[in-house]
Amino acid sequence: MVDMSSTSFDxxxxxxxxxxxxxxxxxxxxxxxxxxxxxxxxxxRVPLLxxxxxxxxxxxxxxxxxxxxxxxxxxxxxxxxxxLEYPGDFAIFFVPYLLEGFILAAAFSDFPDFSNSIRFISxxxxxxxxxxxxxxxGRELRVDQHPQFIGGEFMKPEEYSKLVEDxxxxxxxTILPRACSGLGSPGTPQWNGAWIRAGFAVxxxxxxxxxxxxxxxxxxxxxxxxxYVPADIIGDFLRHPTxxxxxxxxxxxxxxxxxxxxxxxxxxxxxxxxxxxxxxxxFIPLHLNExxxxxxxxxxxxxxxxxxxxxxxGKGYKGFVFFEGDHTxxxxxxxxxxxxxxxxxxxxPRDFVKSVWGKLKGHTTVAGGISPMLFYQSPEKVxxxxxxxxxxxxxxxxxxxxxxxxxxxxDANPASVKAFINAVLKYxxx
Amino acid sequence: MxxxxxxxxxxxxxxxxxxxxxxxxxxxxxxxxxxxxxxRDPKVVFEAVRQAAEIIGEKYEKGEFFVADLIMAGExxxxxxxxxxxxxxxxxEARKIIGKLLIGTVEGDVHDIGKNIVVSMAEAVGxxxxxxxxxxxxxxxxxxxxxxNPDILGxxxxxxxxIDSMKKTVDELKKAGLRSKVKVIIGGGRVDQxxxxxxxxxxxxxxxxxxxxxxxKWMEEKAK
Numbered sequence: 164m165v166d167m168s169s170t171s172f173d174x175x176x177x178x179x180x181x182x183x184x185x186x187x188x189x190x191x192x193x194x195x196x197x198x199x200x201x202x203x204x205x206x207x208r209v210p211l212l213x214x215x216x217x218x219x220x221x222x223x224x225x226x227x228x229x230x231x232x233x234x235x236x237x238x239x240x241x242x243x244x245x246x247l248e249y250p251g252d253f254a255i256f257f258v259p260y261l262l263e264g265f266i267l268a269a270a271f272s273d274f275p276d277f278s279n280s281i282r283f284i285s286x287x288x289x290x291x292x293x294x295x296x297x298x299x300x301g302r303e304l305r306v307d308q309h310p311q312f313i314g315g316e317f318m319k320p321e322e323y324s325k326l327v328e329d330x331x332x333x334x335x336x337t338i339l340p341r342a343c344s345g346l347g348s349p350g351t352p353q354w355n356g357a358w359i360r361a362g363f364a365v366x367x368x369x370x371x372x373x374x375x376x377x378x379x380x381x382x383x384x385x386x387x388x389x390x391y392v393p394a395d396i397i398g399d400f401l402r403h404p405t406x407x408x409x410x411x412x413x414x415x416x417x418x419x420x421x422x423x424x425x426x427x428x429x430x431x432x433x434x435x436x437x438x439x440x441x442x443x444x445x446f447i448p449l450h451l452n453e454x455x456x457x458x459x460x461x462x463x464x465x466x467x468x469x470x471x472x473x474x475x476x477g478k479g480y481k482g483f484v485f486f487e488g489d490h491t492x493x494x495x496x497x498x499x500x501x502x503x504x505x506x507x508x509x510x511x512p513r514d515f516v517k518s519v520w521g522k523l524k525g526h527t528t529v530a531g532g533i534s535p536m537l538f539y540q541s542p543e544k545v546x547x548x549x550x551x552x553x554x555x556x557x558x559x560x561x562x563x564x565x566x567x568x569x570x571x572x573x574d575a576n577p578a579s580v581k582a583f584i585n586a587v588l589k590y591x592x593x
Numbered sequence: 594m595x596x597x598x599x600x601x602x603x604x605x606x607x608x609x610x611x612x613x614x615x616x617x618x619x620x621x622x623x624x625x626x627x628x629x630x631x632x633r634d635p636k637v638v639f640e641a642v643r644q645a646a647e648i649i650g651e652k653y654e655k656g657e658f659f660v661a662d663l664i665m666a667g668e669x670x671x672x673x674x675x676x677x678x679x680x681x682x683x684x685x686e687a688r689k690i691i692g693k694l695l696i697g698t699v700e701g702d703v704h705d706i707g708k709n710i711v712v713s714m715a716e717a718v719g720x721x722x723x724x725x726x727x728x729x730x731x732x733x734x735x736x737x738x739x740x741x742n743p744d745i746l747g748x749x750x751x752x753x754x755x756i757d758s759m760k761k762t763v764d765e766l767k768k769a770g771l772r773s774k775v776k777v778i779i780g781g782g783r784v785d786q787x788x789x790x791x792x793x794x795x796x797x798x799x800x801x802x803x804x805x806x807x808x809x810k811w812m813e814e815k816a817k
Contacts (some may be wrong), residue, residue, distance in 0.1 A: 217754045298703060304728075308701045309754050377764070405706055408661040411670065412616070454660035488782055489799075492656060535753055536787035568783075572753045574760075 172365070172581050175250075175589035182247055182381035187416070189381035193252040197385070197563075198442050200528050201481045203503050205560030209553060209591030212508075212530060212563055213251025214580055216570025217309065222577065223247070228306035230258050231286035231299055234371040238497050243378045249580055253563065254382055258375055261284045262297045263448070265391040265432075266400035270334045270426035275435035280369050282389045282432065283376040286310065287364035291357055294346035296400060317341045318401040320410055323417035326401070327424045338401060351383045383408075387445045388436035390475065392468050393425035394418075395450045404451060411455075411463050422467050430474060438479035444505065445475050446483045453488030465496050472504055481505040491518045502526050510567040516555050520562070532556070533583065538566075538575035542582035549586035558593065605632065606641050613645035613673075614652075625673035629680045638677035639688065642670050642717045644700045647809075650802035660710075667710045670717035690721045692812040695737055695775075696747035697725030699758035704751035707781055710801035711747060712718050718805060731758070731765040738771050744815065745808050746775045748794070751782050759784075759792040767793075776811050780804050 182189050192207070199206035220226065223241040230238065242256055264284035271278045281288070286299045298304050298311045317338050318326065327332045339346055347353035376384065397418070398407035410418050433445050447468070455464055472482050482505025491512045502525075509531035512519045516532075523529050532552050537545055549564070556562055564587055571580065605628045612620040625638050649666050652658040656668075681688055694715050698708050705727050716722050723741050725733060738746060746766075748759045759779050766772045777794040780801070789797035798804040 217757075304703075305701075309752055311703050311752070313703055405664055405709075408664045411661070412618070412665055451661075454664075456659040456662055492659075511785070534785060534787060535783070536756070536785055536791070539787055539791045543605060568753065570753050573757050 172585040175581055175585040178250060178584075178588055179247060182250060189241050190383040192385035193381070194254050194385065196291070197383075199504065200563055201442065201444075203525060203528060203561040205558065205593045207593060209557070209587060209593075210252035210563045211587045211591070212242050212565035212583060213246065213254035213428070214249055214538075214566060214571045214575075214583075215245075215255060217573035218575045218580065219245050219249075219374070221573045221575075225530050226300065226306045227304075227309050228301040231261060231310055232259070232301060234259065234367065239371075239375045239378050241514035242375055243312060243380065246379045246382065246492065250381065253565075254379070254482060255374075256375060256379070257283060258372060259287065260372060261285065261310045263399060264288070264296070264562065265389065266296075266334060266338070266396060268389060268426040268432045269391075269396060269425065270331060270339065272331060272431040272435075277365065278432045278435045280365050280388055281361075284312075285364065285368040288361055291345055291360045291364050292343040294343045296342060312399070314399050314403050314434055315342070316361070316401075316403045316406050318408075320402075320414055320417070323410075323414060323421050327417070327420045330421075330424045330474055342400070353422055380473065384459070386436060386439050387478065388433050388443065388445045390429050390433040390445050390447045390448065390471050392449060392451075392464060392471070393422035393429065394464050395448075396425055396429075397421060398451050404454065410455060413553040415463075418463060422463065426467060426470065429471060433471070433475055433480075434478065440479075444483040445480045446485075447471070448485040449487050449490075452486060452493065453490055457492055460493050461496070465493065469496070472500055476501055478505045482507075484508065486510060486512075489513055494522050497523060497527050500527070503528070506530050508563075508565060516552070520556055524559045524561060528561045528563070529564040531567060532564050533566045534574070535566045535568060535571050538571055538579045538583070540576075540579060542576070542578045545582040546586040547581045549583060550590045553590045555562065557591075560593070564591065599696075606637055606644075607675075608769040609638065609641035610644045610648070613641065613669050614648050614667065616662060618665070618669055618789060621669045621673055622676075625676050629676060633680070633684070635677035635681045635684070635686075638673055639719065641684070642674050642677075643719065646670065646714055646802060646805055647765050650800075650806035653802045660800065663710050663714075664706075667713035667717075667801065669699050671713040674717040674774070684699075688719065691719040691723070692747045692774075692808070692815075693723070693741065693743040693747065694720045694747055694808065695723045695725065695734070695741055695743035696749065697729035697734065698727040699748050699750045699762060700728060700730045700753050700757040701758050702752045703727040704781075705749070707801060708747075708749040708816075711749070711780065711804055714801050714805045715808065718809060720808070733763040734762050735765050735769050735771065738766065738775060739769070743775055745811060746777045747804070747808075748777065748779045748792075749781055750779075750784075753783055755781060756784065756788045756792065759788075759794070763793045776808075778804060780808060 196206035196210040251351035262284045268278045268282040284297050300306045300308050346357045375591050398404040485508045489509050506528040609624045778796045779794045779797050784797045797806050
């Protein structure tokens with residue numbers, strides 16, 4: 164057992180103190196670590212992904228409603244305080260952009276000046292669009308409930324041909340009016356007015372997110388662009404995952420043609436933000452991946468994901484791809500990508516060390532290794548776990564230790580979260 | 594004539610099980626229809642669904658089947674057990690219920706893909722299912738346990754916050770003195786052994802077929 168008799172988290176305290184004393188230097192060190200790992204090299208220490216989610220709310224006293232709608236100093240300060248108390252080398256604070264909305268980015272893929280700003284849905288935008296894809300605290304949900312993406316079926320299987328013929332036109336003319344009651348019908352005063360309001364909402368949300376990020380002490384600003392797998396656009400926004408999965412078997416040719424047609428708008432959105440040295444990453448969260456058997460994954464999902472990654476890496480971006488669920492059965496396909504293509508973040512693979520790290524090390528930068536449920540365990544157990552994991556993974560570089568999702572449960576033990584960070588600082592030095 | 598009919602039935606049963614496991618929607622549907630027309634025995638279809646669910650559960654456990662397969666299988670089972678139920682009704686009979694499952698997505702969560710697969714499969718294998726829907730508060734689960742007296746309580750959820758709601762629900766059950774009356778199974782993308790211990794559930798599963806298999810085992814044990 165690890166001796167935790169002091170439970171003072173010395174390493175963490177020192178790092179926090181440095182965040183306040185020399186934030187620019189701390190930010191630079193963090194950026195260097197991330198750059199080093201994307202180059203598959205060893206940084207000075209294993210970088211760690213900062214926790215957030217319900218746990219952050221429990222620690223700050225904020226509600227999900229506050230994060231979604233209260234664009235105030237109170238929220239900014241609370242987020243900054245949390246980011247200082249539970250720091251990471253890489254953090255995901257998208258406040259108030261909290262839910263998936265890539266269909267909107269695709270719809271405006273010919274507008275590089277704002278397509279990425281409308282890639283996530285905020286509560287403010289939801290109020291204007293009144294979209295049926297998402298539900299928000301203080302609106303459809305209680306103020307203490309996490310905003311939720313529920314998607315839905317907004318397209319019939321018979322309509323694939325229309326989607327294939329003109330994806331952007333079909334989204335505007337057919338899908339948006341069906342999914343967003345706030346827009347009314349295309350061309351009407353309500354439609355035009357709603358889009359002007361949507362513009363204001365996007366600007367407010369974007370402004371607030373930037374201000375919040377600027378306030379964080381010791382965090383680097385790295386440009387991020389966005390992409391999405393065509394099959395997930397279909398599953399998340401058009402046919403519901405259940406519908407998409409049945410379509411793959413019932414209408415395979417139409418499904419594939421739709422994926423082909425959606426590639427162009429996806430790549431337009433991704434390249435709207437130019438690759439700025441030293442590091443511009445493109446973020447892709449995967450959704451249908453783990454649900455598909457390899458045969459279907461290899462035919463309807465992977466060719467498109469591969470094409471997107473290869474195209475963007477060829478243009479000078481690095482990937483930051485979230486492999487939702489258990490991606491173990493499909494891990495081998497990643498070896499088809501160019502070495503050092505980016506960071507693959509795994510949510511809950513069956514055997515992280517053996518089936519993910521063992522296969523990908525030296526080829527793909529890997530993030531993960533920690534179940535968010537681990538934080539229900541005692542600080543001693545967490546430290547022991549981190550120590551063992553790092554012992555197995557080092558000395559190779561190209562690794563970021565991360566909870567399977569950055570969202571930690573509400574009742575996660577604060578001392579255990581601190582023990583996690585402290586242990587990485589203690590045992591993660593190369 | 595009798596032995597011939599018996600052979601015919603066994604083949605039908607085997608063929609139908611195979612076509613479900615092969616996820617052949619069209620073939621399963623046509624075969625089920627033919628069985629019901631020719632044998633007028635819905636039990637063959639129900640038995641095929643039960644056997645198929647078991648095989649599919651094993652295949653999922655071995656990593657040979659995926660959620661997409663479970664969704665397809667759930668669709669097929671729902672359709673053909675619907676046909677069989679209709680036939681049963683025409684014959685003026687009712688299906689034997691193997692157990693009662695009360696299920697819902699827990700408070701704070703509105704995701705229901707997983708829960709719906711469980712509902713389709715559990716109904717198909719012979720459970721009476723009471724589905725409370727999504728975002729179900731602990732008090733509603735407790736009231737429903739009192740009212741319906743289920744054998745099993747299924748708590749579903751995708752979000753990490755769902756784990757807390759599951760724990761709250763089990764705690765409320767304990768407070769109401771009902772915990773020992775039901776088996777509790779939790780399910781969802783983010784549940785694992787840690788979550789199961791934390792929640793105080795009897796079992797956990799990331800997939801519907803395995804979940805149904807666990808529930809069938811419980812009912813067998815209870816029947817002993």
